[in-house]
Amino acid sequence: MKKSLNCLVIAGVLAAGSAWAGEIRIGATMRMISENGQKYGEMMQDEFAAINESGGINGHTVKLILLNDECKSDKGVANANKFAYQDNVHLIIGSTCSSVSLPIVDVTAQAEVPQIIPHSTNDQITRKNSAWVFRVPISSRYYKGVVSKYLHDKVGDQIAYVYASDAAAMSETQGLIQQMRDVYGVEPVYEAQTQEKEIDFRSHLVTIKDLNPDAIFFGGLQEPIARFLVQSYEVGIPASVVRAAGSAASNAPVPKLAGDAVKGVFFSAAYSDSDDRPIAQLFNSYVRSRYGIKGVDHDFSQAYDLIRIVEIALGNADLSLEDDDLAADRTAIRDAIANVQGYEGLASGPISFCADPTPECRDGNRTPVLIQYLEGGEDFKVGILDRVTMPVEFGL
């Protein structure tokens, strides 16, 4: 009895092993604790399911394992370790938050698994010079260049900065302050850091009002940005003072929560809802109907672009997908992603990678688009101010 049971277990294990063979395994770790965060994850699942329904990639099906890291580095690291060593994935996608992507870079470098980043903007991620990392979104080093130039040329140099305590906001805002200092010799008229979950910014805003700046810049996540904008009017800062915000201002809840206070606010992002290209219009209506999202932000477009880039790379990679060839398959996928050149999707500019493990090669998109809110509310409207492709070595 015991012997036959053992045989059954062994047969089961072997069957599971053979079921794995021929399957491309992808692990995704993302921040799925907000409504939009869950939708990005859902979209990834749906897109890979659609690839499988249409025959897979070179006849191979894709298995996506999606885990939540709650924007916590320890959970992200655990997820990445699980993907790399237990699930034996061929590719890791993640994460949404820079503070999670940063340590995962070290895990994927040691395990030698290719990692492609959907949303994190912190410039330190690619400065680690890992041969296994690729970034689809725009690095904060490019954002700061575009915003600083626009502020200096079109707005003025008297700028007040307030930023929340999240990795992306800090990197974006502090980088911008440094850029204004280094390139234009301008010091901030006011600089303050707030708590990640702080909701009352009026003490800062009252001080800023007395300083009468040309512009106020706020770096933070979507809800704090919306509150900050509303409160800036509540304390009586006139509309003539330009309001600018970090790339998270692109997220749909900002105009919905801020209402008319969002009018005139500008920010830089990787995608604009008002993009008039047919592909963008098609994408907007697809996301609206399928996920019930009114304002399609750049995190949706970046997740979508990432899937298409992965599809292209997997299609070009010479994969055996046998368990013994896992390391070779991972290397082949890494090299195939590095060979993606001039991908034109939803992003504001072409996305290209190359083989060197440097930020120049691994920050794929270097075309931020400057966007301004024309109307707020649920049916908000935005306009494109400018689209700038930055020099590849900018900010290094």
Added chain:
Amino acid sequence: MLTLIDGIEAFIGRLKAIHPLLPWLVALLLLLPVPHFTANNYQVYLINFICIMIILATGLNIVKGFAGQVTVGHVALYAIGAYTSAVLSTKFGMPFYVNLPVSILAAMIFGVLVGLPSFRLEGAYLALATLAFAQAVEVYIRVTNYLGAASGIGGIKPPEFFGFTLRNYDEYYYLVMPIMLLAVYASFAILRSATGRAFMAVREDPISAASMGVNVRRYKLIAFVMSAFYAGLAGSLYAHMLPGYVHPNNFTVIEMVTVLLMVVLGGIGNIWGGIIGAIIVTIVADITREYYFYQLLLFGAVIVGTVLFMPKGIGGIIDRYFVNRRFVAARELTAVAKRGVVGSASREE
């Protein structure tokens, strides 16, 4: 299962009879080859993490279980240990063997600060004071650029001994596992010492303890400092484990609830219970990783369920089993002795 527990207890008893340290030496020898029996590196990573959680839970058990002080600031001391190591390693280039004791010392100094309110506060009020301390530490780290603020501190070097660097989880296991065993052994030693008895006296009734000559304030403070020792140790080990990255998000109230769950589920005041709790909670958290929507709900339900139906936790059940068994054995022994006495009396007649 019960036969197995009985067998283990008998085996430990025989080893103890030879030398009190022998069971621990055998445990060390049994645990040494564990990485070779795991299926992959991820499992070794999980075991390392469990060892760190055991140290952390054992520390919490000293102050909460032994001394009866309601603290929810333990995770802040863990953060202080981790960040001290991170700063020393990345900003001063100090090696692990320097960082570890300094981190422990830093956590112990803050342990005194956490312990001071316990002189005047008890129960929910002490819990609130320690919660405020935990929040203050998290917020301070989050806004301090020197401490990496919201970006965290990366690049913490792995431990190096005589030119040999612990670069992967397998190698790190041989550092973290013996330290965990030593920490658990020390907690048993504390429990059995005069200090441990004083802790328990303070827990049961501070006024009675004081009337018996126990310096209540002193022992409350010692409990907090000892607990901080464990938290600092766990924090330093966590910081130096791959990928060598610490972030304020790893030291929030949710982490505190998780460590509390380990102690409550295992059994407050029961060292083995705390260890079992740390193992179960870490494994359950891993297994339910894909059901992340329900994870915290599950943890909360387990805490409520344990408090309602199993107030002494898993350790309490095991303890009750042993107490019952000893009681039955003693009763049988008495009955046999009585029969013997009766038999010899009737023979004499």
